[in-house]
Amino acid sequence: MNYSPHTQKDKKEMLDAIGVPSVEDLLKAIPQEFRLQKLDLPEGISELELKALVSEKAAKNRSTRELTSFLGAGAYEHYIPEVVGTVISRGEFLTAYTPYQAEASQGTLQAIYEYQSLICELTGMDAANASMYDGASALAEAVLLAVRETGRRRVIFSSSLHPEYKQVIRTYLEGYKIELVEIAHRDGLFDEEGLKGQANEDAACVIMQNPNFFGFIENAEAIDAACHRCGALLIACVNPVSLGVLKSPGECNADIAVGEGQPLGIPLSYGGPYLGFFAVKEKHMRKMPGRIAGMTKDIEGKRGYVLTMQAREQHIRREKATSNICTNEGLMALAACVYLSLLGKEGIKEVARQNVLKSHYLKDGILKLSGYELMSGRPFFNEFIIRCGKDPDRIIGDLLKHGIIGGLPLGRFYPNMKNCMLICATETKTKEEIDRFVELLGKH
Amino acid sequence: MEKLIFEMSSAGRKGYSLPKLDVPEADLKSLIPPGLSRNTEAGLPEVSEFDCVRHFTRLSQLNYSLDTTFYPLGSCTMKYNPKINEKLAGLEEFAALHPYQPDSSIQGTLEILYETEQALSKICGMDGFTLQPAAGAHGELTGMLIVRAYHTSKGNPRKKVIIPDSAHGTNPASAALCGYEVVTVRSDKAGRVDLEALKALVDEEVAVLMLTNPNTLGLFEKNVKEIAGLLHKAGALLYLDGANLNALLGITRPGDMGFDIVHVNLHKTFSTPHGGGGPGSGPVGVKGHLLDYLPVPRIRQKRNKLTLDYDPKKTIGRVRAFYGNIGIIIRAYCYIRSLGWAGLKDAALDAILSANYLKARLKAHYQPAVDDEPCMHECVFSGKDKKEYGVRTLDIAKRLLDYGFYAPTVYFPLIVEEAIMVEPTETESKETLDAFIEAMIKIAEEAKTDPALLREAPHTTPVRRLDEVLAARELNLRWKSSGA
Numbered sequence: 001m002n003y004s005p006h007t008q009k010d011k012k013e014m015l016d017a018i019g020v021p022s023v024e025d026l027l028k029a030i031p032q033e034f035r036l037q038k039l040d041l042p043e044g045i046s047e048l049e050l051k052a053l054v055s056e057k058a059a060k061n062r063s064t065r066e067l068t069s070f071l072g073a074g075a076y077e078h079y080i081p082e083v084v085g086t087v088i089s090r091g092e093f094l095t096a097y098t099p100y101q102a103e104a105s106q107g108t109l110q111a112i113y114e115y116q117s118l119i120c121e122l123t124g125m126d127a128a129n130a131s132m133y134d135g136a137s138a139l140a141e142a143v144l145l146a147v148r149e150t151g152r153r154r155v156i157f158s159s160s161l162h163p164e165y166k167q168v169i170r171t172y173l174e175g176y177k178i179e180l181v182e183i184a185h186r187d188g189l190f191d192e193e194g195l196k197g198q199a200n201e202d203a204a205c206v207i208m209q210n211p212n213f214f215g216f217i218e219n220a221e222a223i224d225a226a227c228h229r230c231g232a233l234l235i236a237c238v239n240p241v242s243l244g245v246l247k248s249p250g251e252c253n254a255d256i257a258v259g260e261g262q263p264l265g266i267p268l269s270y271g272g273p274y275l276g277f278f279a280v281k282e283k284h285m286r287k288m289p290g291r292i293a294g295m296t297k298d299i300e301g302k303r304g305y306v307l308t309m310q311a312r313e314q315h316i317r318r319e320k321a322t323s324n325i326c327t328n329e330g331l332m333a334l335a336a337c338v339y340l341s342l343l344g345k346e347g348i349k350e351v352a353r354q355n356v357l358k359s360h361y362l363k364d365g366i367l368k369l370s371g372y373e374l375m376s377g378r379p380f381f382n383e384f385i386i387r388c389g390k391d392p393d394r395i396i397g398d399l400l401k402h403g404i405i406g407g408l409p410l411g412r413f414y415p416n417m418k419n420c421m422l423i424c425a426t427e428t429k430t431k432e433e434i435d436r437f438v439e440l441l442g443k444h
Numbered sequence: 445m446e447k448l449i450f451e452m453s454s455a456g457r458k459g460y461s462l463p464k465l466d467v468p469e470a471d472l473k474s475l476i477p478p479g480l481s482r483n484t485e486a487g488l489p490e491v492s493e494f495d496c497v498r499h500f501t502r503l504s505q506l507n508y509s510l511d512t513t514f515y516p517l518g519s520c521t522m523k524y525n526p527k528i529n530e531k532l533a534g535l536e537e538f539a540a541l542h543p544y545q546p547d548s549s550i551q552g553t554l555e556i557l558y559e560t561e562q563a564l565s566k567i568c569g570m571d572g573f574t575l576q577p578a579a580g581a582h583g584e585l586t587g588m589l590i591v592r593a594y595h596t597s598k599g600n601p602r603k604k605v606i607i608p609d610s611a612h613g614t615n616p617a618s619a620a621l622c623g624y625e626v627v628t629v630r631s632d633k634a635g636r637v638d639l640e641a642l643k644a645l646v647d648e649e650v651a652v653l654m655l656t657n658p659n660t661l662g663l664f665e666k667n668v669k670e671i672a673g674l675l676h677k678a679g680a681l682l683y684l685d686g687a688n689l690n691a692l693l694g695i696t697r698p699g700d701m702g703f704d705i706v707h708v709n710l711h712k713t714f715s716t717p718h719g720g721g722g723p724g725s726g727p728v729g730v731k732g733h734l735l736d737y738l739p740v741p742r743i744r745q746k747r748n749k750l751t752l753d754y755d756p757k758k759t760i761g762r763v764r765a766f767y768g769n770i771g772i773i774i775r776a777y778c779y780i781r782s783l784g785w786a787g788l789k790d791a792a793l794d795a796i797l798s799a800n801y802l803k804a805r806l807k808a809h810y811q812p813a814v815d816d817e818p819c820m821h822e823c824v825f826s827g828k829d830k831k832e833y834g835v836r837t838l839d840i841a842k843r844l845l846d847y848g849f850y851a852p853t854v855y856f857p858l859i860v861e862e863a864i865m866v867e868p869t870e871t872e873s874k875e876t877l878d879a880f881i882e883a884m885i886k887i888a889e890e891a892k893t894d895p896a897l898l899r900e901a902p903h904t905t906p907v908r909r910l911d912e913v914l915a916a917r918e919l920n921l922r923w924k925s926s927g928a
Binding site: 001002003004005006010011013014015017018019020023025026027028029030031033034035036038039040041042043044045047050051053054055056057058059060061062063064065067069071073074075077079081083085086087088089090091092093094095096097098099100101102103104105106107108110111112113114116117118120121122124126127128130131133134135136137144162164165167168170171172174175176217219220221243244245246247248251260267268269270271272273274285291292293294295296297298299300302303304305306308309310311313314315316317318319320321323324325326327328329330331332333334337338340341342343344345346347348349350351353354356357358360361379381396397400405408412427430431432434 | 445446448449450453457458459460462463465466467468469470472475476477479480481482483484485486487488489490491493496497499500501503504505506507508509510511512513515517520522523524525526528530532534535536537538539540541542543544545546548549550551552553555556563566567578579580581582584585588589592593612613614616617618619620621622623624626663664666668669693694695696697700701709711715717718719720721722723724739740754760761762763764765766767768769770771772774777778780781782783784785786787788789790791793794796797798800801803804805817818820841842845850851853856870871872873874900902905906907908909910911912914915916919920921922923
């Protein structure tokens with residue numbers, strides 16, 4: 001398939017207008033030694049053949065629709081209302097570019113403004129940007145903001161922070177002279193005493209993931225106190241759906257709130273595209289990275305929206321910009337915007353409540369079995385860690401034969417937790433599925 | 445204008461449905477202590493599903509988009525986004541995969557990723573690719589980290605990154621983010637690197653030169669071989685910003701020209717939709733000597749199975765959580781397979797033909813930034829001669845909206861005064877190009893006869909010209925219940 005509409009006649013007319021006999025005459029600037037004879041790729045194929053080819057690949061996957069998955073760990077299976085997909089697949093949204101010409105992009109701009117507002121409401125923060133790549137890169141950008149704002153060089157977090165987020169922070173900060181301080185967790189939570197010992201006048205920020213990677217809910221009050229006592233910024237990295245029941249970053253006194261927005265109506269898609277959300281207290285507004293939409297008026301006084309505070313951005317400030325980000329995750333922000341609009345005030349609470357109840361029902365079931373115990377009895381939201389009597393990889397392999405993805409074995413991230421497994425149950429799991437999972441676990 | 449979704453809210457309306465709870469009820473307070481619970485509820489709107497559908501459908505109709513309008517944004521390669529690719533990428537077997545599923549249950553996805561890496565390597569003449577970066581600028585950051593890791597392994601990370609004054613703003617921002625000092629090299633009037641100026645800048649502290657080829661004036665960097673030689677001789681690397689790769693497909697390969705690292709934009713060259721600001725995807729390709737530094741995880745083939753390798757020794761690490769923007773990569777894979785080797789080359793040739801046609805027909809009315817040679821896939825004009833009528837490039841752009849066209853990229857590249865950068869792409873028909881040309885010619889005429897018409901444009905869009913100064917001065921970034 002080739003999508004170019006030019007016929008031989010068109011080409012001839014165009015070449016005539018240009019005044020050259022062939023397209024080859026337009027390529028003279030390319031040195032002959034660099035010209036390629038033929039790309040080493042297969043022939044093109046028709047739509048029918050493409051469908052067959054890709055369907056064949058698809059058939060080699062076993063999706064979470066076919067299998068029953070109890071995986072979480074930063075990406076969550078949630079109910080996605082059909083309307084979300086309908087809206088984001090509209091060509092007017094899907095095939096537009098970043099809204100440079102505001103007057104011809106009011107749909108995208110108003111949606112971004114609404115998205116920013118919804119994120120502010122959910123997180124209890126003052127201002128949000130139009131999105132970042134994902135939760136991990138949003139967190140890395142939050143750390144950069146904290147370093148810029150405080151002029152300090154220590155970044156403090158707990159070992160209960162998502163291991164991949166830690167890796168991303170390390171990668172992003174490679175070119176900076178920053179000290180990353182990882183404090184070993186205490187019974188699954190941020191070690192408050194350890195934090196007090198490390199939070200000094202060199203600390204730029206304290207990162208609190210809540211719920212943390214282990215699923216536990218952090219004691220925000222103590223972290224806030226230790227963090228702000230030394231003048232560091234508090235970065236809350238949160239699961240947005242949990243905010244239906246859990247203290248918001250605003251209530252936790254966070255200066256910056258970030259997180260993975262995937263739970264807000266975005267498919268799992270093997271890890272992307274996802275959505276990094278980023279929100280701050282008012283005093284940090286002008287240091288935010290990324291695109292930001294603002295309300296304004298047109299020359300007739302009518303309400304409208306534009307990209308604003310562009311003087312922070314790379315296309316104006318170049319090497320002095322607050323971030324290098326350009327293309328972000330606009331369409332995913334739109335998905336989250338539609339999702340939050342549909343769920344509304346009551347829906348977000350109900351989804352969160354069901355997550356709490358289903359995951360606790362699962363935990364109660366597993367605790368009745370012999371050979372399994374909880375890593376800690378701390379309060380959790382929708383996932384928790386169990387210690388297994390056997391090698392979790394073997395349990396996972398066996399469950400897969402029964403159509404179940406049992407959870408995430410943690411040995412890969414924490415060598416001292418080789419017998420541990422992180423298990424999640426969201427509102428998508430039925431009692432019947434949970435019971436069957438528990439029953440199969442019981443056979444080990 | 446459409447109301448805000450918050451202004452449509454009415455207490456008690458519901459736009460969602462959830463199954464009745466089938467596990468035992470419990471008091472949440474017994475599971476989550478009050479000190480950890482939310483006190484003030486989130487002020488989300490309450491609307492019906494139908495209200496929500498109408499609201500967002502109406503919003504969509506306020507947009508110009510590629511599906512509805514010619515969208516000649518220079519440097520953005522707004523080509524047709526094939527519908528079949530949307531459908532295939534959305535298949536449940538791809539969309540409903542958890543990133544931590546066992547490798548054995550995701551072989552189909554891994555095959556697509558692996559084959560896409562291979563195809564991009566062949567298209568660019570590189571030895572390996574990572575598909576993880578989420579966008580072009582993210583690819584640049586990844587590339588700069590690779591540069592740093594490479595030089596560090598040689599004993600000195602070096603201090604400077606050279607960037608032409610015609611480059612995209614993301615280049616200097618990415619280099620700075622990576623801790624490098626940015627050194628600007630002058631371009632000649634064709635936007636090409638001034639070789640003499642470059643020679644004076646290259647020393648042992650230069651880590652890399654970031655080059656865009658074709659450059660942002662739409663011209664091929666003829667001296668690329670000399671540039672590569674200069675850099676390599678000093679032990680530095682050469683990086684390609686692949687924003688303009690559409691002009692090179694099947695015609696020539698960055699790897700053959702001496703580039704060590706390249707990032708490509710799947711949302712430009714490989715037809716994936718831009719989504720009103722992403723998601724994109726910015727794969728990074730490297731030559732053999734840099735393969736070890738690519739970010740993790742890497743896809744490996746072992747005994748006919750594909751697996752993910754999380755710990756190669758010299759890797760720069762992880763640039764994002766999980767693997768990458770998979771949905772976008774699948775669309776690009778579909779595009780590459782559909783077009784095949786001949787289709788990709790035809791796409792590049794037709795894009796070049798279209799850009800030169802536009803330039804030829806418009807040059808009597810707008811001054812080309814460079815007129816003594818053909819352009820590649822895009823052409824740049826200057827609107828400076830319209831200033832005598834009191835009309836600026838911005839006014840021309842806004843007036844185009846009245847004629848039903850999205851505007852070209854304006855005021856970029858920075859080295860062209862009042863720049864108008866047009867990239868028609870290969871998927872626009874001659875009729876569309878002709879209609880655009882007619883509109884541009886009319887606007888050039890209007891600039892002389894009725895400049896106020898341009899200065900007050902647009903006239904027919906959902907809103908008239910918006911006040912950006914007001915937006916920046918009286919920041920209003922969110923709706924508030926007390927009234928915005």
